[in-house]
Every structure is written in C-alpha cells, then in structure tokens.
Amino acid sequence: MSRSFLRIPSGRTLVRSTPFVVAAAVLAAFVVAGTAAARAGKDPLPSWNEGPARRAILDFVERTTRAGSPDRVAPAARVAVFDNDGTLWAEKPTYVQAQFVVDRVRALAPSHPEWREKEPFASILAGRPAVALSDQRALVEAVVATHAGLTTEEFEAVVREWIATARHPATGRLYTEMVYQPMLEVLDLLRANGFRVFIVSGGGIDFMRPWAEEVYGIPPERVVGSAIETRYESRDGKPVIARLPAIAFVDDGPGKPAGIQRHAGRRPVAAFGNSDGDFEMLEWTTSGPGPRLGVLVRHTDAEREWAYDRESSVGRLDRALDAAPGRGWVVVDVRRDWRTVFRPLRSRPNVSPTPAR
Amino acid sequence: MSRSFLRIPSGRTLVRSTPFVVAAAVLAAFVVAGTAAARAGKDPLPSWNEGPARRAILDFVERTTRAGSPDRVAPAARVAVFDNDGTLWAEKPTYVQAQFVVDRVRALAPSHPEWREKEPFASILAGRPAVALSDQRALVEAVVATHAGLTTEEFEAVVREWIATARHPATGRLYTEMVYQPMLEVLDLLRANGFRVFIVSGGGIDFMRPWAEEVYGIPPERVVGSAIETRYESRDGKPVIARLPAIAFVDDGPGKPAGIQRHAGRRPVAAFGNSDGDFEMLEWTTSGPGPRLGVLVRHTDAEREWAYDRESSVGRLDRALDAAPGRGWVVVDVRRDWRTVFRPLRSRPNVSPTPAR
Numbered sequence: 001m002s003r004s005f006l007r008i009p010s011g012r013t014l015v016r017s018t019p020f021v022v023a024a025a026v027l028a029a030f031v032v033a034g035t036a037a038a039r040a041g042k043d044p045l046p047s048w049n050e051g052p053a054r055r056a057i058l059d060f061v062e063r064t065t066r067a068g069s070p071d072r073v074a075p076a077a078r079v080a081v082f083d084n085d086g087t088l089w090a091e092k093p094t095y096v097q098a099q100f101v102v103d104r105v106r107a108l109a110p111s112h113p114e115w116r117e118k119e120p121f122a123s124i125l126a127g128r129p130a131v132a133l134s135d136q137r138a139l140v141e142a143v144v145a146t147h148a149g150l151t152t153e154e155f156e157a158v159v160r161e162w163i164a165t166a167r168h169p170a171t172g173r174l175y176t177e178m179v180y181q182p183m184l185e186v187l188d189l190l191r192a193n194g195f196r197v198f199i200v201s202g203g204g205i206d207f208m209r210p211w212a213e214e215v216y217g218i219p220p221e222r223v224v225g226s227a228i229e230t231r232y233e234s235r236d237g238k239p240v241i242a243r244l245p246a247i248a249f250v251d252d253g254p255g256k257p258a259g260i261q262r263h264a265g266r267r268p269v270a271a272f273g274n275s276d277g278d279f280e281m282l283e284w285t286t287s288g289p290g291p292r293l294g295v296l297v298r299h300t301d302a303e304r305e306w307a308y309d310r311e312s313s314v315g316r317l318d319r320a321l322d323a324a325p326g327r328g329w330v331v332v333d334v335r336r337d338w339r340t341v342f343r344p345l346r347s348r349p350n351v352s353p354t355p356a357r
Numbered sequence: 358m359s360r361s362f363l364r365i366p367s368g369r370t371l372v373r374s375t376p377f378v379v380a381a382a383v384l385a386a387f388v389v390a391g392t393a394a395a396r397a398g399k400d401p402l403p404s405w406n407e408g409p410a411r412r413a414i415l416d417f418v419e420r421t422t423r424a425g426s427p428d429r430v431a432p433a434a435r436v437a438v439f440d441n442d443g444t445l446w447a448e449k450p451t452y453v454q455a456q457f458v459v460d461r462v463r464a465l466a467p468s469h470p471e472w473r474e475k476e477p478f479a480s481i482l483a484g485r486p487a488v489a490l491s492d493q494r495a496l497v498e499a500v501v502a503t504h505a506g507l508t509t510e511e512f513e514a515v516v517r518e519w520i521a522t523a524r525h526p527a528t529g530r531l532y533t534e535m536v537y538q539p540m541l542e543v544l545d546l547l548r549a550n551g552f553r554v555f556i557v558s559g560g561g562i563d564f565m566r567p568w569a570e571e572v573y574g575i576p577p578e579r580v581v582g583s584a585i586e587t588r589y590e591s592r593d594g595k596p597v598i599a600r601l602p603a604i605a606f607v608d609d610g611p612g613k614p615a616g617i618q619r620h621a622g623r624r625p626v627a628a629f630g631n632s633d634g635d636f637e638m639l640e641w642t643t644s645g646p647g648p649r650l651g652v653l654v655r656h657t658d659a660e661r662e663w664a665y666d667r668e669s670s671v672g673r674l675d676r677a678l679d680a681a682p683g684r685g686w687v688v689v690d691v692r693r694d695w696r697t698v699f700r701p702l703r704s705r706p707n708v709s710p711t712p713a714r
Contacts, residue, residue, distance in 0.1 A: 074713035076570055152618055196576070209622045213433055219553070220622025221578050230618060232611040232637055239637070239644050241618050254589040261509055261587060261598050263620065265566045265577025280589055280596070287596050290714055356431035357647055 007065070009044055009188035044189040047182040047340040053295070054337065056330045057186060060270065060293040065193045071291040073269055075194045080270040080293075081260060081281060082183070084201035084208060084225075086315040087274045087297055088216065090178040090342075092306040093170065094130065094314055097203050098139065100162055102129040104146035121145070134313070140247065147204065148228055148245035151235070155243055156355060159210045164353040173342075176215045176351055181343045183297075186272070187216060198222045198264050202252035202277055206243075211351045224263040226251045256281035269293065279320045282329055294329035296320055301335035305342070364422070366401055366545035401546040404539040404697040410652070411694065413687045414543060417627065417650040422550045428648040430626055432551045437627035437650075438617060438638060439540070441558035441565060441582075443672040444631045444654050445573065447535040447699075449663040450527065451487065451671055454560050455496065457519055459486040461503035478502070491670070497604065504561065505585055505602035508592070512600055513712060516567045521710040530699075533572045533708055538700040540654075543629070544573060555579045555621050559609035559634055563600075568708045581620040583608045613638035626650065636677045639686055651686035653677055658692035662699070 048054040063071040064078070085091035105115070105124045115121030120142050123132035133139045147155065168178050190197050199208060199218055205225030212218045229244040251259040257280050260268060270293040271278070271285035282294040298317060299308050309317040324331050334341065405411040420428040421435070442448035462472070462481045472478035477499050480489035490496045504512065525535050544554055556565060556575055562582030569575045586601040608616040614637050617625060627650040628635070628642035639651040655674060656665050666674040681688050691698065 076576065076713040153624070196578070198578075205622070219433065221553070221555075221620055223622065227619065230615050232614040232641065239614070239641050241614055241641075257589040257596070257598055258587050262584065263578055265562070265580065267510070284589065284596050284598075356433040 007192040007194075009185070009192040044192070045182065045185050047185055047338060049337055049339050051337050053330050053332045056293070057189070057295070060291065061189060061193050064269065064291050073291065077266065077269060078190075078193075078195040079198065079264055079266050079268040080190050080195045081198045081200045081224075081256075081264070081268045081272070081285065082187070083273040083275070083278045083281070084199050084203055086299065087272055087278075088179055088183050088199070089175065090168070090180075090305060091315050092308070094133070095203065096175050096178075097143075097207050098129070098133050099166065099169075099175075100159070100207065101133070101139070101142050101146050103162060103166065104158075105142060108146060143204065144228065144245045144247065147206070148243045150243055151240040152206065152230065152243060153240070155206055156210045159207055160351065160355065161353045163211045164351045173345070176211060177343060177345055179215060179343050180297075180338075181340045182338045183272070184216070184343060187218075190270070191217070195270070196222065196264075198224055198260070198268070200224045200251065200256050200260055200281060202226055202250070202255075204228075205251070210355065214351045221263070224251055224256075224259045226255075252277045254280045257284035260284070271295070272297070273320070274299065275315045275317050276319045279323070282320065283327070286327060286329065292328075294324075294327065295332060296324055296329055297332045298334065300333050301338075301341065303335075304338075305334065307335075364549040364551075366542070366549040401549070402539065402542050404542055404695060406694055406696050408694050410687050410689045413650070414546070414652070417648065418546060418550050421626065421648050430648065434623065434626060435547075435550070435552040436555065436621055436623045436625040437547050437552045438555045438557045438581075438621070438625045438629070438642065439544070440630040440632070440635045440638070441556050441560055443656065444629055444635075445536055445540050445556070446532065447525070447537075447662060448672050449665070451490070452560065453532050453535075454500075454564050455486070455490050456523065456526075456532075457516070457564065458490070458496070458499050458503050460519060460523065461515075462499060465503060500561065501585065501602045501604065504563070505600045507600055508597040509563065509587065509600060510597070512563055513567045516564055517708065517712065518710045520568045521708045530702070533568060534700060534702055536572060536700050537654075537695075538697045539695045540629070541573070541700060544575075547627070548574070552627070553579065553621075555581060555617070555625070557581045557608065557613050557617055557638060559583055559607070559612075561585075562608070567712065571708045578620070581608055581613075581616045583612075609634045611637045614641035617641070628652070629654070630677070631656065632672045632674050633676045636680070639677065640684070643684060643686065649685075651681075651684065652689060653681055653686055654689045655691065657690050658695075658698065660692075661695075662691065664692075 045054055045058065063069045064073040066072065082088055085095050102124055105121055109115055109125055115125060120132035120138035133142065163176060167174055171178065187197055197218060199212060201208060203225050205223060205227050208225055209220040209223045212223050227248045229246040229248045230241050231244055233240060233242050249255065249259065267288050268285045269291065271282045272295045273282055274297040286292040286294040296317065299306055301307060308315060309321060402411055402415065420426045421430040423429065439445055442452050459481050462478055466472055466482055472482060477489035477495035490499065520532060524531055547554055554575060556569060558565060560582050562580060562584050565582055566577040566580045569580050584605045586603040586605045587598050588601055590597060590599050606612065606616065624645050625642045626648065628639045629652045630639055631654040643649040643651040653674065656663055658664060665672060666678060
C-alpha cells in the first residue's frame with residue numbers, strides 16, 4: 001500500500017525509509033479522502049490553490065507512476081517538456097532574450113559604427129528597442145549579429161555575466177527571480193517521480209543553457225531551443241567552436257516536436273506551454289497512446305504579474321486556447337490557480353557569473 | 358577519510374552506509390598500496406589487466422571526484438563522451454549499421470524494382486554489399502534511401518525488431534552481445550562517480566537510440582550521432598514526425614565537437630574513441646583547462662576479436678595514434694589490457710522488440 005504514495009520532491013521515496021513508512025501508514029489511517037500527495041502528509045504543490053488544474057497534475061503523476069496502475073508509464077518513457085518564456089518565467093514586457101539583445105547591441109556599438117544608420121540597430125541605440133524588435137526579421141537580424149562571432153565558451157561567459165546582474169525593468173528583480181514558483185514545484189514533483197524534464201523553447205538554446213541548471217535544475221542536454229550554426233576550428237592555435245552568423249534551427253511551432261525528437265529522442269507524455277507557439281508541442285505530446293497531459297498557462301492576473309492572451313504580440317494564446325477543451329488540455333488560470341506567482345527572493349543570486357569547473 | 362574512496366558502480370556510495378564505512382576502514386588499515394578502488398575492496402574494472410591504461414582511468418576518476426582533490430571537477434561538469442563503433446561495440450567486418458542498410462535494401466527491394474539496375478542497390482541485391490558500400494557516397498545514398506520515408510516511431514520499431522534478432526556474420530552473436538565488457542565497466546565506473554556519459558558516434562542517431570538505453574544504460578538525450586532531416590506533419594489525420602531523404606548532420610571528425618556542443622552543451626572532461634574520426638573529439642576534450650582524459654582503443658587482438666589500425670578502411674587509427682604521445686592520450690592495447698573482450702552471453706536478448714511505454 002505504501003507504494004501508492006506519490007514521491008515527494010525530496011529526491012527520496014517514502015517507502016525506502018522505515019520511519020517514513022510507519023508515519024505515512026498512521027497518517028493514511030486517519031485520512032479518508034484527498035489526493036495521494038495529501039495522504040503522504042506533504043503537499044508537493046503548496047503554491048497551487050485547490051482546483052481542476054492542480055488536481056489534473058497530481059492525478060496524472062499518481063496514475064502514471066503508482067505500481068499496479070493501469071496507466072503506469074515505464075520510467076524510461078517518463079518525459080515531460082516545458083516551454084520557457086511565459087511558462088517557467090515571465091515574458092513581459094518583452095522576452096528576456098530581447099532585452100539581452102538590446103544590451104548586447106549597446107555593448108558592441110563602439111565596434112560597429114555602421115549600426116548608427118542601420119536598422120534595427122539604429123532604433124535600439126536611439127532608445128526605441130520595442131519598435132526596433134517588433135518585426136520578426138529585425139529581431140532575427142539583431143540576434144544573429146549579437147550572438148555570432150564569439151566562441152561557444154566566450155558566449156557562455158557573456159550570458160552568465162549578464163543574467164547574474166541584469167534586472168527586470170518593471171520589478172527590479174533579477175530575471176532569474178522572475179520565475180514562476182508553482183511551475184518550479186511541478187518540475188520538482190515530476191522529477192521526484194522519475195520524470196526527465198526538458199525545456200523546449202523558441203528562445204536561444206545557448207542563451208538558456210548557461211543558467212538553466214542553477215535556476216531550474218535542468219542540465220544542458222535537456223534544454224532545447226533555437227540555434228545558430230557552429231563550426232569546430234582553430235583560433236590562435238587553440239581549438240574552439242565558433243558561432244556563425246546563420247540560423248540553424250527555429251524551435252517554435254512545428255519546430256518544437258522536431259526539436260524534441262532531435263534532443264530528447266522520445267515523444268513526451270506531458271507538455272506545459274502558454275502560447276500558440278506551443279500548439280504543436282502539446283498536440284504531439286497528447287496525441288500519443290496511453291495517459292497524456294497537456295497544460296496551458298493562461299496569464300489572467302494583472303495585479304500580481306500581467307494579464308494577456310488573444311491580443312498579445314508576445315505570448316499570444318488564441319488558437320491553442322480554442323483547441324484546449326476539445327483536446328482535453330488543462331488551462332491554468334493564474335489568478336485563480338496560483339497562490340504564489342514568483343519564487344520568493346533569495347538572499348543571493350542563484351547564478352554564478354562563472355561556470356562550474 | 359572515507360570520502361576519498363571511489364564510488365563503486367552499485368549506484369550507491371560507500372560512505373553513506375555505516376557497515377561499509379567500517380569495513381572499508383578496516384580494509385584500508387591493512388592495505389598500504391594500490392589504487393583507490395582497490396582500497397575500497399571491490400575492483401570496478403575486473404576485465405582490465407593491471408597496466409598503464411587501467412591505472413590512468415582509475416587515477417583520473419579518483420582525482421576528479423575525491424573531496425579535497427585539487428583536480429576535483431564539479432558534478433555538473435562531469436561529462437564523458439564515447440565513440441560507439443569500435444569503442445563500445447565491434448565494427449568488424451563492417452559497421453553494424455551497414456549490415457542494417459543491407460538488410461533494409463533487401464526488405465524494401467520488392468517495392469523498388471528500379472533498384473535492380475541502380476547502384477549501390479544492385480550490388481547489394483546481388484550479394485556484393487562490401488563492394489556496394491565501399492564508396493562513401495554510395496553508403497550515404499543507401500542510408501538515405503533506406504532510413505527516410507517512415508515516421509520516427511515507425512523507424513524506431515524497424516530498428517528495434519532488427520537489433521533484437523540480427524546476428525553477427527562471424528560469431529553468430531546478437532550485435533548487442535558484441536559489446537566490449539571492459540568499456541561497460543568504464544561506463545559504470547564513471548556513472549557511479551557522478552559523470553554523465555554520452556555516446557558520440559558517426560553512426561545514425563536514430564539507429565542507436567532505440568537500444569542504447571537497454572544495452573549501455575544511456576538514455577536517448579545522451580546519444581549523439583549523424584541525422585537526417587525531419588518534419589512535423591499530418592498523416593492520415595494524425596501528427597507524425599516524418600523522416601526526410603536529406604542528411605542534416607554528419608557527426609564525424611570535426612562534426613563531433615559540434616555535435617557534443619549541440620546535444621551535451623558542455624565541453625567533456627573525458628573522451629574515449631578508437632579511430633581518426635575521433636581525433637577532433639579527443640582534441641576538443643583534452644585541450645580544455647584542468648584535468649582531462651583522452652583514451653584510444655587500439656585493436657591488437659586478432660585471436661579474441663580483430664587486429665587493425667593504420668591500414669583499415671573501417672576504423673582507421675593512424676593520425677590519432679601518432680598524436681597520442683604528444684597529447685597525453687592513453688592508448689589501450691586490447692590484447693594486453695583487456696582480460697575479457699566481449700560481454701558474457703546472457704540467457705536472453707537485452708533489447709525488447711517493442712519500446713517501453
């Protein structure tokens with residue numbers, strides 16, 4: 001019977017430790033209703049209010065992992081994917097990476113006098129980045145110009161230093177403190193129950209990897225994103241991987257299932273997103289056989305963060321929202337479902353400006 | 358002091374368990390020389406003869422993981438990469454995947470009457486596959502023709518069924534029983550000490566992933582290889598990922614560091630290969646700062662397996678062998694260093710013809 005408990009996100013299972021088993025059994029004798037997690041005596045999702053979204057997530061984990069469950073999923077097949085912008089961290093007033101691009105353009109401008117008369121660089125340097133980057137082609141051009149040229153290790157150092165110090169324009173928080181606490185709890189819950197969790201983002205793979213492990217506990221090989229071309233070469237007599245000014249892969253929309261296949265090599269059984277760019281990822285995930293979970297985060301809370309969906313240019317949620325009921329996708333209503341929105345502030349930054357060696 | 362022991366490949370560390378600590382301490386008091394592994398009372402590399410290769414591997418693991426070691430590598434940075442053909446399993450008389458291509462051509466021939474007059478298919482169907490596939494372009498054409506068209510899940514099923522039944526032409530063993538026991542022990546040793554191990558092969562990523570987890574314990578996201586293009590699309594009203602007849606990435610030579618960066622997202626600290634195709638992978642790995650390990654397996658044993666190096670068309674080891682002394686790469690001499698070559702036969706196949714669900 002003890003095997004029916006959810007594993008709580010401590011990294012160990014309750015049934016392996018005798019005192020825990022005894023305590024849990026005593027507790028179970030007094031509790032006649034509630035979720036499996038509640039029976040185990042510890043709430044794995046304390047930042048979630050009771051409601052259909054919370055229940056759907058807990059129910060999915062319980063029935064895909066409990067021994068003897070007809071819906072049990074083999075450990076090797078427990079793969080869950082998460083969009084990043086708007087799903088794991090805030091994407092307003094604009095994508096964090098767009099802010100990084102703006103800062104990079106400013107930092108690199110002294111070496112590029114031609115940018116003073118060339119868009120989108122001229123508008124960025126004139127203090128109108130929103131206008132400059134509203135066009136998709138302009139954004140791609142700015143990304144390529146500011147993300148290429150360096151070696152992979154040089155670029156990692158630039159990203160680390162930026163993310164360790166740059167702050168959100170509205171809240172003054174570090175961007176890594178603009179992450180959604182309820183989603184961190186879902187990551188932990190899934191991992192504690194044997195799932196391998198991946199980020200699958202339209203954002204740059206090499207922009208996310210330097211900090212994803214420290215912020216989300218997700219190692220680089222489980223981060224999937226858009227990429228530019230690279231080439232192994234020699235610089236100053238030392239081998240490097242050079243970043244080239246050409247887009248290699250766009251991990252958005254129908255690119256997300258292809259990116260998942262390329263990196264994870266498996267169709268996921270659970271997918272979490274928040275915009276139409278996640279439509280195909282949720283479709284691919286939830287159209288497989290057996291138990292499936294598709295979740296859309298709908299941003300409905302203008303007081304604690306931002307409210308936006310169908311009309312938003314960044315993070316538009318329209319087609320996927322219409323499709324949700326028919327496909328059984330769970331829609332999280334941030335105002336109603338999340339007790340806490342952002343992760344509580346820590347006493348010190350969680351990303352070191354230098355990588356682990 | 359107990360923290361100085363290597364973790365043995367049981368998946369648990371000795372120091373967590375009191376009886377082990379006591380036993381190890383008693384043992385240590387009697388042993389005044391030998392490797393750290395020997396002090397722990399269990400040999401993690403029983404299929405390796407005593408010698409410089411074995412010592413170099415044990416020493417590297419010990420000094421990169423022992424608490425307080427000046428060469429200690431942070432757990433997040435413990436990444437090790439392994440070539441597959443000729444390093445983890447046999448590549449003679451030819452690459453296993455070439456044999457798969459031959460069998461696929463035969464199976465698909467009834468639907469391709471034009472192959473009877475078109476090379477390399479005509480020679481394969483006429484029973485002369487070695488001639489047909491000796492040319493690199495011919496091999497690529499045959500791979501594209503036989504590996505595309507299907508969906509990713511259909512292709513996985515084809516590979517699984519083939520690998521579960523196909524047998525090596527010389528030994529009659531399943532190909533998954535043609536894996537090198539000493540290298541399986543190295544994989545286990547590294548994992549037990551917190552390393553994440555990756556396959557980085559010139560072979561097809563989707564040819565290896567279906568069985569790499571069952572045979573090597575390496576999950577799909579840690580398998581890097583050559584790839585063809587894919588596209589998310591709808592077939593018969595169902596979403597699929599279609600395999601397209603175009604090469605997307607060749608993971609060989611200078612492609613290996615690029616493939617490592619794309620998938621692992623980190624420069625490894627240890628690399629194991631056996632041919633000139635692994636040169637850049639070893640170079641990239643061992644030219645980073647801090648402790649590094651580069652290992653080349655040299656096939657010197659014509660009695661227990663095959664002897665080949667500089668003159669071989671498959672698995673040529675020439676340039677990398679010349680470079681080894683100057684770069685500090687360890688050369689494994691199979692005849693001298695390996696007590697056992699192939700993994701002992703098991704009572705039943707280790708790959709299920711159907712995937713875990």
